[in-house]
Amino acid sequence: MRGTKRVRQLLWRWRSNPLRRHDDVVEAWIVLVVWLVIAIGGTLTGLLTAHAADASFARLRHERHAVRAVVVATTAPTSGVGIEAGTPYDRVRATVRWTATDGSTHTGRALVDYGHRAGSKVVVWLNSKEQPTTQPPTASAAAAEAACLGTAAAVAFGGLAFAAGRLTQWRLDQRRYDQWGREWDQVGPQWRRKTT
Incomplete structure (x- = not known):
């Protein structure tokens, strides 16, 4: 009985009523x-x-691939403030050299972890045109x-x-x-x- 009254209250706009316009x-x-x-x-x-x-x-994960590269110049922070590890700013642009899939050597600027010295080996990500780019999101990060x-x-x-x-x-x-x-x-x- 009580449930019927509740339904009638919810559907009051559709009930016939002489005052309803x-x-x-x-x-x-x-x-x-x-x-x-x-x-x-x-x-x-x-x-x-x-x-x-x-x-x-x-598509980003499919198009981009990682290659081993060598840092050409020592990385340094772009501002005068020191960078703490684990912050979003612990990566800097550095000149790196890598060997492409066709065997040719390329040089470019890529994001690397702060603090690498010249000659350090790092991993950089390349797009389908063999140009440095950012790492694509992982499957779990992409899903989130x-x-x-x-x-x-x-x-x-x-x-x-x-x-x-x-x-x-x-x-x-x-x-x-x-x-x-x-x-x-x-x-x-x-x-x-x-x-x-």
Whole structure:
């Protein structure tokens, strides 16, 4: 019995009621559609975004490869402040030399750990054009980042859908206020005569 009463309270906008107006029914459908769009559209947007991001990271892992290189010049911090190990800034650009897959020797600037001296062996990452680039994300890091991007896309989509629904409801409220004003303009003078 109690559950039936709760369902009736939730579905009050669809029940027949002599005081219910057409705008009330429209608003009920707007609320339903907005929540469906948020649930279904947000989920699809999140899944598609996560899948696209994961495919992009997989393509990066496929295109980039690691090679052993030799540091040509000793690395030093770019600013006057010392760099602590383990910080995001413990890598610096240095000139390195490596042998390409065709056997030719190349020189370029790549990110290496801070503190390597000239002649040190390091690992650098190259893109498909044999140019130095950054290390691609690992499969687990890519999955985590793709999940974060998918979640952010779903939340953004849901926020836009919710804002559009609220804007539509605001317009309906404005229309109701105008309608109430017109009705009061017709009925108000009759009430004033009775009260005076």
